Amino acid sequence: MIVLILERVSPSLRGELTRWFLEPKAGVFVGRTPASVRDRLWEKACSQAKDGGCLMIHSSNTEQGYKIRSWGETSRSIEDFEGLFLVRVP
Numbered sequence: 001m002i003v004l005i006l007e008r009v010s011p012s013l014r015g016e017l018t019r020w021f022l023e024p025k026a027g028v029f030v031g032r033t034p035a036s037v038r039d040r041l042w043e044k045a046c047s048q049a050k051d052g053g054c055l056m057i058h059s060s061n062t063e064q065g066y067k068i069r070s071w072g073e074t075s076r077s078i079e080d081f082e083g084l085f086l087v088r089v090p
Contacts, residue, residue, distance in 0.1 A: 001059050004029040007074055008052035046071045
């Protein structure tokens with residue numbers, strides 16, 4: 001399972017991602033793709049986000065059961081404390 005959250009990105013990028021994911025709320029994408037497709041979509045989102053921010057949560061074999069990636073300026077920051085992901089609200 002993949003959750004991709006985009007902030008302040010172009011409508012064209014959001015439209016392009018709807019080919020692969022459902023968009024239940026503006027800028028929030030949910031879906032399931034192979035790891036290779038997931039990584040390519042992440043690279044595409046980051047390269048086209050410009051001044052926006054990207055956050056991806058995907059299933060992984062960790063204690064929490066998922067990994068989190070972030071890029072750019074998002075409204076919340078993710079902190080990694082010895083393998084445990086926590087959200088910091090400014």
